[in-house]
Amino acid sequence: MDTIFALSSGRPPAGIAVIRVSGANAGTALQALAGPLPPPRKAVVRHLFAADGLILDQAMVLWLPGPHTVTGEDIAELHLHGGRAVVAGVESALAAVEALRPAVAGEFTRRAFLNGRIDLAQAEGLADLLAAETEIQRRCAMAMAEGEFSVLVSHWQEELLLLSASIEAVLDFSDEDDVAALPAAFGDRLADLSADLEGWLKKPGAEKLKDGFRVVLSGPPNVGKSTLFNALVGEEAAITSPLAGTTRDVLSASVALEGIPFQFIDTAGLHAAPRDVVEEIGIARAQKVVGDADVVLWLGEEGQGPSESWEVAARADCDDFVAKPSARHTVSAQSGLGVDHLRQDLVAHARQVLPKPGDAALSSWQKQCLRDASDMLCAAKTEHDPLLISERLRLARAAFDRLTGRAGTEDMLDALFGRFCIGK
Ligand SMILES: Nc1nc2c(ncn2[C@@H]2O[C@H](COP(=O)(O)OP(=O)(O)OP(=O)(O)O)[C@@H](O)[C@H]2O)c(=O)[nH]1
Numbered sequence: 001m002d003t004i005f006a007l008s009s010g011r012p013p014a015g016i017a018v019i020r021v022s023g024a025n026a027g028t029a030l031q032a033l034a035g036p037l038p039p040p041r042k043a044v045v046r047h048l049f050a051a052d053g054l055i056l057d058q059a060m061v062l063w064l065p066g067p068h069t070v071t072g073e074d075i076a077e078l079h080l081h082g083g084r085a086v087v088a089g090v091e092s093a094l095a096a097v098e099a100l101r102p103a104v105a106g107e108f109t110r111r112a113f114l115n116g117r118i119d120l121a122q123a124e125g126l127a128d129l130l131a132a133e134t135e136i137q138r139r140c141a142m143a144m145a146e147g148e149f150s151v152l153v154s155h156w157q158e159e160l161l162l163l164s165a166s167i168e169a170v171l172d173f174s175d176e177d178d179v180a181a182l183p184a185a186f187g188d189r190l191a192d193l194s195a196d197l198e199g200w201l202k203k204p205g206a207e208k209l210k211d212g213f214r215v216v217l218s219g220p221p222n223v224g225k226s227t228l229f230n231a232l233v234g235e236e237a238a239i240t241s242p243l244a245g246t247t248r249d250v251l252s253a254s255v256a257l258e259g260i261p262f263q264f265i266d267t268a269g270l271h272a273a274p275r276d277v278v279e280e281i282g283i284a285r286a287q288k289v290v291g292d293a294d295v296v297l298w299l300g301e302e303g304q305g306p307s308e309s310w311e312v313a314a315r316a317d318c319d320d321f322v323a324k325p326s327a328r329h330t331v332s333a334q335s336g337l338g339v340d341h342l343r344q345d346l347v348a349h350a351r352q353v354l355p356k357p358g359d360a361a362l363s364s365w366q367k368q369c370l371r372d373a374s375d376m377l378c379a380a381k382t383e384h385d386p387l388l389i390s391e392r393l394r395l396a397r398a399a400f401d402r403l404t405g406r407a408g409t410e411d412m413l414d415a416l417f418g419r420f421c422i423g424k
């Protein structure tokens, strides 16, 4: 395998730039630039030289021989001054070393996976951690990256293996006419495992965490949707005006409230007789996003909104304000009255629906693998023939192998590792 290198820190210029080299020739590369190898895992300051003997930089270098490294391979780390020319100079000096080449996106993490340093669930968590923008996203991604879920999966795998072993024993010791009985606890253990998986399948998934909790503002024209939208997102993102039909398209803004990701969506005012084709399209779009909402804030006449929408009585400070007897919230986006209360209610509601902070949240493919395993366990529960039970358990084991990546397809690996940046 080639030795790879990449800038692992942010885009220069920056205070420091970290270049990582991983692979069998990492030591050679370090010697070519910085002289004799320093003691393992000790940071030392060295001058780095180009092939023609010119000094490139004074850097802190680290020599991390494998296999106990993040990739499982020999690693050299160069902590440079983070200027563009410094980084470019060191990169060309490394490219000149034999068998070294620039890494592609996610290649370091992919090697960590291939060398068994992390499993797929952890790689997925790491990708989410790098993409995390809110506190809850960070904590859930950490749980996955730190391997909490992986530990659970290996418990499930062990249990499944034990169940499979007891079935195999029955098969081995029975002759064709006389099939020995299964151990008494077999059915209970199968049911427990199956219940565990079902419990995880019911938990909120990671997708919601990535996209944010979707709140759609809906109602007829001119009821104050855009003004409330602006108040909720904390900036003048939407145009507001006394003219009915000001908002014509769907507008969305992502914000974090108390560390929870939200997506607020403002829509065109709904009314029965659109004045032109643009308004007609706007209304169709508004209706579509209402269908995908986690919560709809209905600012129109009471009882006229989509089912389960929250009745909001807006423009409470206006002379022509009409109260709603069953309003969940009464607000004035202009004076701020009730807006904080509405925000708190949304946060509390989102907390119920999103994964708990620090819980490993499963992506849809992880859920699919668990679903496959769970289906096989349910099928095994209803079988009586040990041969068929054994086959169902084998298929459940295969589903777990897909989950940890032991039986991953190349496409899936490409899709996952492509989410990383170069240098990770
Ligand atoms: N006094 C007062 N005026 C408000 C309040 N909210 C909105 N308005 C005014 O009401 C008018 C309509 O507000 P918008 O937010 O544009 O209403 P909309 O529902 O988005 O309207 P369309 O985009 O046309 O569907 C504007 O002139 C706002 O300034 C409020 O809480 N108090």
Ligand SMILES: [Mg+2]
Binding pocket: 225, 226, 227, 238, 239, 240, 246, 247, 266, 267, 268, 269
């Ligand atoms: Mg509007």
